[in-house]
Amino acid sequence: MNAPVRVRFAPSPTGYLHIGGARTALLNWLWARHTGGTFVLRIEDTDQERSTTQAVEAILDGMRWLGLDWDEGPGVGGPHGPYFQMERLSLYREYAETLVRSGKAYACYCSKEDLDAQREQARAEKRQFIYPGTCRDLPYDPSRRHVIRFRLPKLLEVTFTDLVKGPITRPGSTLQDEVIVRADGVPLYNFGAVVDDVTMKINLVARGDDHVNNTAIQVLLYEALGYPVPTFAHLPMILGADKTRLSKRHGATSVTAYRDMGYLPEAVVNYLVRLGWSHGDQEIFTLEELVKYFGFDHVGATSGVFNPEKMVWVNQTWMKSLTPEELARRAAPYYQAAGLDVASDPRLPDVAKAFQERAKTLVDLVAQSRYFFAPVELDPKARDKFLVPDAAPILRAIRDGIAATGAPDAAGLERLFHDVAEARSLGLGKVAQPVRVALTGGTASPGIYDVILLLGREQSLARLDAALHLVGG
């Protein structure tokens, strides 16, 4: 009988939640939900130089937007807290002392400058620098400034199993007496993470690929501490188009930037999980499906290039699948942000419906449908091409046709447009385009009847009149 799954996401609050971190969080979350296990959120803020409380908020914000709730961690507490490393200092001290007392760690009095010099020299001589154990057998003198180093056991190699990469072996000769606690008493990553994972009873550590090289020393730490080694799953990196690690110069890398660009959280989640994981040929997954199907057995071992085009497609596919009411609800804040007050406009769901298959993002939806809520802005090229003197009689006929009826309806409008076209032996396009430009300011829009219906009789007439005035008709 396997113990209940306990996984964690342990970001360092040095910036926003980026795409890679979000995927790590997401896969951990999915596995916890899939197995009915526990998802722990732990903040690794021991780098006091770079950690900020704003970053903590930004990360929590990003996770909430994606819908990743945590069972233990900031805000919700839990039986293994606190969940900020800086609040767990006494715990690390306790474990470090245990190691020192048993001789598995020792105080090192070497200065940073001294070590840097040695490293520099090693580099100059083209050899690998490994801490020579200068302080290994010195008597303990707490009055001297010191760090704590882990005493590397004599061994040939360290092997651990990785759920995505299989067994990984690291020669002991490439390992050294790592420092586990700084001179100021704050633990270093490898030690803090192990103590926390031990005390938080984490049994599966799924994290970024960039941590594989830390794993061997961590395995040794677990053993020195006398605790079982968890299972590891190292997730491949996400790369930019040039195949280097995704970074700012590749464009937006924070999940909240995608929110601001008008992506749906469902789409971001969907895309991120699919990047490096698959379930047969399926591309679109609801969160429920992801929870149901997710497993590390289908997480690929190769790093993946982030593909913005596919992300857009996933987003558009998701937008098409929402009900118009829901889409309108999602779009409302984006209209607001664009300075369009649409909160009480009853046409919003119908407008959303009209653009559902045309907009790629919510921001795009707002931009494309702007003229329904704001005055027409004529595109100069469209104006010069379609609002010409020849168009005057057409615009006049359509205008008068609409004016002659009460409330316009789709069937009546279709008849009107066809009549006008036939009377002049014109294709429907010759009639619709000038009208489209008059009503929307541009040459691309939903069906012209829908546009008129959404605009309403009065507004349609007003815009046609304005266009007629312009063409001198």
Added chain:
RNA sequence: GGCCCCUUCGUCUAGCGGUUAGGACGUCGGCCUCUCACGCCGAAAACAUGGGUUCAAGUCCCGUAGGGGUCACCA
């Protein structure tokens, strides 16, 4: 440079010894059509390379090349 990991269309991937190597994004062509989209149909496009193992290798093993990661009192 040492160590670790990785290698199927441009990109994400399916494949788990026997397939015409499948799907998706993107690209190109066509259909639909009042524009733009959507949708539909079609096309081009991949097993890095050399050796093995095997009746049979994209699938297993070894080498080579290429890519990535990591070598802190960062995480």
